[in-house]
Structure formats: C-alpha cells, structure tokens
Amino acid sequence: MAQLIFPKDFLWGAATASYQIEGGAADDGKGESIWDRFSHIPGKVTNGDTGDVACDHYHRYREDVRLMKELGLKGYRFSISWPRVFPNGRGAVNPQGIDFYNRLVDELLANGIEPAVTLYHWDLPQALQENGGWGNRAIVDDFAAYAAYLFDVLGDRVKKWITHNEPWVVAFAGHFQGRHAPGLTDLPLAVQVTHHLILSHAKAVQAYRASKHGDGQIGITLNLYPSVPASDSESDRAAATLVDGHNNRWFLDPVLKGEYPADILRLYQERLNSPVIEPGDMECIAASPMDFLGINYYFQKVVKHSEVHPILQFEEIKPEGSEYTAMNWEITPQGLTDLLVRLDRDYHHPDLYITENGAAFKDDRRDGGVVDDQDRLKFLQQHFAAAHRALEAGVKLKGYYVWSLMDNFEWAHGYGKRFGLIYIDYQTLERTWKKSALWYREVIRDNGL
Numbered sequence: 001m002a003q004l005i006f007p008k009d010f011l012w013g014a015a016t017a018s019y020q021i022e023g024g025a026a027d028d029g030k031g032e033s034i035w036d037r038f039s040h041i042p043g044k045v046t047n048g049d050t051g052d053v054a055c056d057h058y059h060r061y062r063e064d065v066r067l068m069k070e071l072g073l074k075g076y077r078f079s080i081s082w083p084r085v086f087p088n089g090r091g092a093v094n095p096q097g098i099d100f101y102n103r104l105v106d107e108l109l110a111n112g113i114e115p116a117v118t119l120y121h122w123d124l125p126q127a128l129q130e131n132g133g134w135g136n137r138a139i140v141d142d143f144a145a146y147a148a149y150l151f152d153v154l155g156d157r158v159k160k161w162i163t164h165n166e167p168w169v170v171a172f173a174g175h176f177q178g179r180h181a182p183g184l185t186d187l188p189l190a191v192q193v194t195h196h197l198i199l200s201h202a203k204a205v206q207a208y209r210a211s212k213h214g215d216g217q218i219g220i221t222l223n224l225y226p227s228v229p230a231s232d233s234e235s236d237r238a239a240a241t242l243v244d245g246h247n248n249r250w251f252l253d254p255v256l257k258g259e260y261p262a263d264i265l266r267l268y269q270e271r272l273n274s275p276v277i278e279p280g281d282m283e284c285i286a287a288s289p290m291d292f293l294g295i296n297y298y299f300q301k302v303v304k305h306s307e308v309h310p311i312l313q314f315e316e317i318k319p320e321g322s323e324y325t326a327m328n329w330e331i332t333p334q335g336l337t338d339l340l341v342r343l344d345r346d347y348h349h350p351d352l353y354i355t356e357n358g359a360a361f362k363d364d365r366r367d368g369g370v371v372d373d374q375d376r377l378k379f380l381q382q383h384f385a386a387a388h389r390a391l392e393a394g395v396k397l398k399g400y401y402v403w404s405l406m407d408n409f410e411w412a413h414g415y416g417k418r419f420g421l422i423y424i425d426y427q428t429l430e431r432t433w434k435k436s437a438l439w440y441r442e443v444i445r446d447n448g449l
C-alpha cells in the first residue's frame with residue numbers, strides 16, 4: 001500500500017525528444033537538422049554516434065505506444081522535428097512528415113495516453129541555420145509560423161503544448177560553449193539567442209490564443225537548478241546569485257513577470273552589449289502569459305567564485321562524499337523540493353509540471369529478462385518523495401514526466417549514456433524492460449509510493 005499519495009489526476013508520464021529517438025533522419029522527405037549536421041562532424045559526438053537511426057521510433061512508434069500503455073502512462077511528452085514537417089524550415093510542408101505526427105497522436109489517444117508536444121527540442125532545420133538560425137531575429141516569425149501550423153493541424157487533439165525545451169541549453173551550450181549544435185562560441189550571440197527564443201515563445205503563445213484550437217494549455221520548459229554557495233564567503237554567495245540569475249531568473253522573469261532581471265540585464269548590456277531588445281519586444285513578452293511552467297530538474301549546483309571567465313565569474317564544484325550518476329551529476333533530491341518551494345515563494349506562477357527528471361546509470365546487470373537498474377529505481381523513489389514534500393508545502397505540482405521513456409541519443413555523449421525506463425539494444429533495436437519501469441508502473445497504478 002502506498003505511503004505517499006499524490007493528488008487525484010496527478011499526471012504521471014514519460015518524455016522523449018525527436019532527434020534522440022526517431023531515426024529516419026532523411027526518410028520520407030525530412031529535411032536536415034543542425035543536429036544531423038553537427039553529429040556528422042568528426043569529434044563532436046562520442047564514438048562518432050549520430051541520430052541517423054537512434055531508436056528507429058519513426059518506424060516503431062506503434063510498438064513504443066504499446067509499451068507506454070503497458071507501463072500505464074497517463075501522459076507522454078515528445079517533440080516534433082521541425083525539419084520533418086518543414087524541410088526548409090518555412091514554405092512547403094512535407095506531407096509524410098506531418099502524417100507521422102498525426103498517426104502518433106492518434107495512436108496515443110487510442111491508448112488513453114495524453115500527448116504533450118514540445119515544439120522545439122534543439123533540432124533546428126539546417127536551412128534556417130544557414131540564414132543565421134536563432135541568432136537572426138527573422139527566426140522569431142519562422143517559429144511562430146511553424147507553431148501556428150501545428151496548432152492548426154494537431155490542436156484539435158493535442159491540448160498540452162511546450163514552446164521550447166531549455167532555452168538556456170539552446171543558447172549557451174549551442175552558441176557559447178560549442179558542445180551542442182550549431183557549435184558556436186560567441187557569448188554576446190548566445191545572449192541575443194536567449195532573447196530571440198523568449199520572444200519566439202511569446203509569439204507562439206499569442207498564435208495559440210488566436211488559433212481555432214487554442215482551448216488547451218501552453219507553456220515553456222526550463223532547466224532550473226538551485227544554486228548553492230560552496231562556502232559562506234561573500235564571493236561564493238555572489239557567485240551563487242550570479243548563477244541563479246544566469247541559469248534561472250534570466251528565463252523565469254521574462255516568461256512569468258514580463259521583464260529581464262535587472263542585475264543580469266545590466267551585466268550583459270554593459271559587458272556584452274547584448275541583447276538588442278527592440279521597441280515592443282518586452283510588451284509582447286509581458287502580454288503572453290502561460291498556462292503552465294515545465295521544469296526539467298536533474299541536480300542542484302554548488303558554486304564558488306572563479307576568475308576563469310571575465311564575466312561569468314563562477315565555477316561549479318563536485319562535493320565530496322555525494323553519490324553521482326553516470327553523467328557525473330550529483331544526486332540531490334532535496335534540491336527538487338527546494339526549487340519548487342522557491343518558485344512558489346518568489347513567483348506568481350501557473351500550474352507546474354516536472355517535464356523531465358531522471359538519471360543515467362550503467363544498466364549492465366540483468367535479472368532474468370529484465371535490466372536490474374536498482375540505482376535508477378532508487379533515484380526516482382527519492383525524487384518522487386521530494387516532489388511529494390513540495391506538494392505537502394502547498395506547491396501546485398500537476399504532473400511528472402520521467403526522462404526518459406527509453407534509452408536514446410544523449411547528444412554529445414551519444415548512446416553510451418542510458419536514461420531510459422526501457423533498455424534499447426542498438427544492434428537489434430530490441431526494447432527490454434528495466435526494473436525501474438516495472439516499479440513505476442506500480443506507482444502510477446497506486447498514484448503514490
């Protein structure tokens with residue numbers, strides 16, 4: 001019998017993303033994405049892995065929906081490949097591309113699973129990148145047009161929409177650190193990209209409100225982290241405040257308050273001359289309230305002052321004595337409670353969903369025909385309990401999507417990092433249950449643990 005009971009209708013789900021699971025990278029008229037291009041550049045992805053085949057979900061989606069049904073999922077979060085629908089990013093639609101998503105949505109609904117669609121999860125059409133991508137303000141209208149088309153075609157059945165997945169990663173991993181597509185290393189550009197992403201989010205929200213199927217919910221997904229100073233020194237506390245601003249408040253404030261945080265805006269504009277904000281931009285952002293905020297939580301950050309960068313004067317540390325996942329991410333379930341309670345304290349926020357939480361482990365043990373991933377089961381147990389503590393503190397948490405439904409292409413790490421509830425053999429593409437999935441099925445059945 002479950003000890004921790006969740007609210008009635010709590011939405012238990014799992015999440016994936018198009019480039020990470022679909023494969024069919026050039027099938028049926030799909031256009032090239034920046035991740036198709038990036039993953040094929042030698043040295044960018046571990047082992048030279050690419051998303052050419054991935055989990056072959058593009059061809060095996062019926063089997064995968066059957067597995068979701070067996071799992072008892074209430075919801076499934078997935079993303080749409082923009083270049084599968086618009087091969088050149090704008091203009092002609094690829095009928096086979098939109099047909100795939102129509103079939104996927106129908107299959108989910110036929111199995112009683114609520115679809116939640118992420119419009120953008122990092123796989124920009126390469127043709128748009130050649131026009132400057134997220135660094136060119138024209139992308140804002142391209143994204144709004146892409147979103148409006150999907151609202152029109154799928155909006156009668158899809159009632160949960162996420163505009164962007166993790167604009168921080170799109171901007172800084174892709175345009176400053178260079179470890180994600182398009183592999184640029186230009187900090188002022190990265191900050192300008194954040195503004196174009198947030199503005200495009202607002203335009204998409206407005207397009208949704210104006211659409212004939214605009215009676216559902218729309219939001220954004222942010223990767224958020226509690227930012228803890230490594231010591232009580234003034235310099236470390238200032239570094240933690242800077243990380244909270246750079247990672248969290250730079251995105252939370254515009255989408256929830258309609259303005260950028262003054263401390264970070266001043267830092268960026270004085271030191272980087274970025275972002276350029278045009279007249280009317282902030283009014284547009286402020287006039288686009290969301291129905292929910294999606295939160296991707298994986299770990300908290302412990303931060304010390306550092307001169308390693310002239311502007312971003314912080315460095316993350318790895319505390320001794322902690323447990324870590326296969327990604328070398330510290331396991332900090334209390335950080336999830338702290339994050340949710342902080343959001344509740346500092347923001348007038350709409351409904352909250354955990355749109356991603358999960359962990360990579362080696363998954364190299366079997367127990368009969370099942371992968372014996374006790375470490376992932378324990379991780380989820382701890383984080384579900386942390387979410388329950390936030391609920392007990394009065395936080396309006398409405399659902400939880402585990403990352404991920406299945407092992408998949410883990411960006412620059414390739415296929416060597418496994419996050420799935422379901423194990424993928426990449427030689428045979430066979431799907432195998434993990435113990436964490438069988439345990440999750442009971443949590444969903446009992447609505448608690």
Ligand SMILES: OC[C@@H]1[C@@H](O)[C@H](O)[C@@H](O)c2nc(CNc3ccccc3)cn21
Nearest residue numbers: 017165166169223296298356403410419
């Ligand atoms: O790394 C696991 C997942 C990834 O597969 C998802 O596509 C992405 O949405 C995602 N975001 C995070 C958290 N943010 C993060 C991004 C890059 C490096 C480190 C953390 C983890 N994950």
